[in-house]
Amino acid sequence: MTTGDEDSRRAMDRSLTPDQLGLFEEEFAARPGNRLMQNAVTQTPVDDVALDRRVLTGIDHSVSHHLDAWRVTNQKQSGRCWMFAGLNLLRVGAARKLGVKDFEFSQNHLLWWDKFEKANHFLEAVIETSDREVDDRTVAHLLADPTSDGGQWNMFVALVAKHGLVPKSAMPETASSSATRAMNRDLKTLLRRGARELRGQAGEGAEAQRRTKREVLAAVHRLISIHLGTPPQRFLWQWEDTDGVFHRDGWLTPAQFAASYVQLPLEEYVCLVHDPRATSPVGRTFTVEYLGNVVDGPPVVYLNTPVELLKSLAMDAIVGGEPVWFGCDVEKMMRADAGVWDAALFDYPAVYDAPFAMDKADRLLHHETQMTHAMLFTGVDVLDGSPRRWRVENSWGEEKADKGFWTMNDSWFGEHVFEIAVRRSALPPELAAALDQPPIVLPLWDPMGALAD
Known part of the structure; x- marks a missing residue:
């Protein structure tokens, strides 16, 4: 049993009292460094104050192996980084086959199909969960962002695999593909209204819900076609190579174009992640409930591996002549104007006189990190068989870094890179075999289900 004095003291500890506020103010004023930092940060962005110039000036941008001899792309005000990174990987072989220096597949074409497939995927998930309460955690997560x-x-x-590819000339960018905010706003409203109708029909049978779903999809089709244009069913493909020789392939479908100009066996690629949480055993496959875009398509499955293996496989692929798709938490320890990442680039503890350090597992557990961006490794600096730094093709245009190619110190890779896509044949035999096991299913809100934007 507690005494009255103990109860009173505990109540004081719970609330912010004048005495406590006075002590905090005294502690702040007693440290000269606090006033110095206050003067600096009230006049200057905190990242400029926290920047460790020794780290920044110590970053050498040269690498021993690099593959890029092309211009970077620009996703502009859209969250299509994962799509750009994938198409940037594929355009290397396409440009080589076409005999041109620069080539781009249409990012708008894949965006159109991704929006339409995601709408269908979302509506199917709504139908499947329509017997649950609207504040059920899974339902709430689905409704929070129906079509990112x-x-x-x-x-x-x-x-x-399902919709093929087209050259950028066959379906160029539009105002809405380059700035998706307004389109996404209206699409979310349309889909949430559809979710309300579908949930309201939960007791009326499957046919009623299917009719409603078709009506919603018809409206979605109109909306995205108004914003993005209409995907071509066929297009005339002809071009001039770098030697000035004219070529014509004639009329092609997107599937035929992809079959001709995708030079990598996409079906052989697997996704590896580094998830150091104690609940995520190494050597196990995982999937995330309701994560995906194409209904009945291959599920999103990844294999958890040590980060050193991710580094080794990415390095070997680049040395072997192939760029590597990867996902990361992009804004951590990033200097955009210089186009660099380093794990110790900013000294925030010195600015705030407070501890900031958490390891990667704790950052995942406490919502301090997740995958936010996807890019392409196009170079690596190798010393004594190990990577020292990485060259990265971003999709943020040519204005920053080395005309859009950034530099990542290896320290940053270990802390903030989460996944890579590599050929299954590159894996050690025991890990390749592990890909055949049934995946552990994580809930939709797990941080490893975060989508790269």
């Missing part, structure tokens, strides 16, 4: 721009490697592969 983000995606995963397996979702990219599913789109290419």
Whole structure:
């Protein structure tokens, strides 16, 4: 049993009292460094104050192996990084076959199909969960963002396999593909209204829900076609190579174009992640409930591996002549104007006189990190058989870094890179075999289900 004095003291500890506020103010004023930092940060962005210039000036941008001899792409005000990174990987072989230096597949074409497939995927999930309360955690998560721009490697592969590819000239960018906010706003409203109708029909039988779903999809089709244009069923493909020689392939479907110009066996690629949480055993496959875009397409499955293996496989692929798709938490320890990442680039503890350090597992557990962006490794600096730094093709245009190619110190890879896509044949035999096991199913809100934007 507690005494009255103990109860009173505990109540004081729970609330912010004048005495406590006075102590905090005294502690702040007693440290000269606090006033110095206050003067600096009230006049200057905190990242400029926290920047460790020794780290920044110590970053050498040269690498021993690099593959890029092309211009970077620009996703502009859209969250299509995962799609751009995938298409940037594929355009290397396509440009080589076409005999041109620069080539781009249509990102707008895949965006159209991703939006339509995601709408169908979302509505199916709504039908499946329509007997649950609207504040059920899974239902609430589905409704929070019915059609984000983000995606995963397996979702990219599913789109290419089902809908093919077209050159950028066959379906160029539109105002809405380059700035998706307004389109996504209206699409979310349309889909949430459809979810309300479908949930209201939960007791009326499957046929009633299917009719409603078809009506919603028809409206979705109109909306995205108004914003993005209409995907071509066939197009005339002809071009001039770098030697000035004219070529014509004639009329092609998107599937025929993909079959001719995708030079990588996408079906052989697997997704590896580094998830160091104690609840995520190494050597096990995982999937995330309701994560995906193409209904009945291959599920989003990844294999948990040590980060050193991710580094080794990415390095070997680049040295062997192939760029590597990867996903990361992009804004951590990033200097955009210089186009660099380093795990110790900013000294925030020195600015705030407070501890900031958490390991990767704790950052995942406490919602401090997740995959936010996908890019392409196009170079690596190798010393004594190990990577020192990485060259990265971003999809943020040519204005920053080395005309859009960024530099990542290897320290950053270990802390903030989460996944890569590599050929299954590159894996050690025991890990390749592990891909055949049934995946552990994580809930929809798990941080490893985050989509790269």
